[in-house]
Amino acid sequence: MKKIIPVLMSSGLVLIMLSCKQDKKAGQQTAITKDTLNIRTEKVSVSALKGDYCFMKAENKDTTSVHLTISGDQVKGEMTWQPWEKDGAAGTLSGKLISDNEMEVLYDYTIEGSKQTETKIMKIDQDKLYLKVGELTDPKNNGNLVYKDPSKASYSEVLNSVSCK
Known part of the structure; x- marks a missing residue:
């Protein structure tokens, strides 16, 4: 049991870190704070034409x-x-x-x-x-x-x- 807890904690941290990847299509970025997980939405003002x-x-x-x-x-x-x-x-x-x-x-x-x-x-x-x-x-x-x-x-x-x- 003592060996499973560190593995589960490590797996949980990896999942949280992976969820921080920015989704460029949706314009959303997940940020980790000390106690909570917050989602920020950023609007891109650059024209789609380029x-x-x-x-x-x-x-x-x-x-x-x-x-x-x-x-x-x-x-x-x-x-x-x-x-x-x-x-x-x-x-x-x-x-x-x-x-x-x-x-x-x-x-x-x-x-x-x-x-x-x-x-x-x-x-x-x-x-x-x-x-x-x-x-x-x-x-x-x-x-x-x-x-x-x-x-x-x-x-x-x-x-x-x-x-x-």
């Missing part, structure tokens, strides 16, 4: 492709719109997350040999990228397009997730 994302839309023979890299709240990437047998637009995206899955970026691109910029609002939902489409205006007449009324724009353009190369 890393590289690639999307494409092919309609008839026209294609639009977007590559995004998200780090913290910063968004960078490239976007190409290539209509069949016509000049397209290609350029860079830079901006920030404005919610967990929504971002506002500046699309700095060249179209038909001219440089232009355009504000774009996008959101990632599961395996799709939604682009907000609405009336654009150039209030300063300098080639910088912005939404005339962002509240009237809608997420009507959808690109599907593809493998990043």
Whole structure:
């Protein structure tokens, strides 16, 4: 009996120590205090979006492709719109997350040999990228397009997730 008690106590301590492992998915961590076992719940405020994302839309023979890299709240990437047998637009995206899955970026691109910029609002939902489409205006007449009324724009353009190369 005297030999069983230390074995049981050791086994109990091992089980308690194993229960202290952090469960990253649930965001819970078990902590041992002197007399009790307490459970703390910690909320993670970092966006679930991070890393590289690639999307494409092919309609008839026209294609639009977007590559995004998200780090913290910063968004960078490239976007190409290539209509069949016509000049397209290609350029860079830079901006920030404005919610967990929504971002506002500046699309700095060249179209038909001219440089232009355009504000774009996008959101990632599961395996799709939604682009907000609405009336654009150039209030300063300098080639910088912005939404005339962002509240009237809608997420009507959808690109599907593809493998990043």
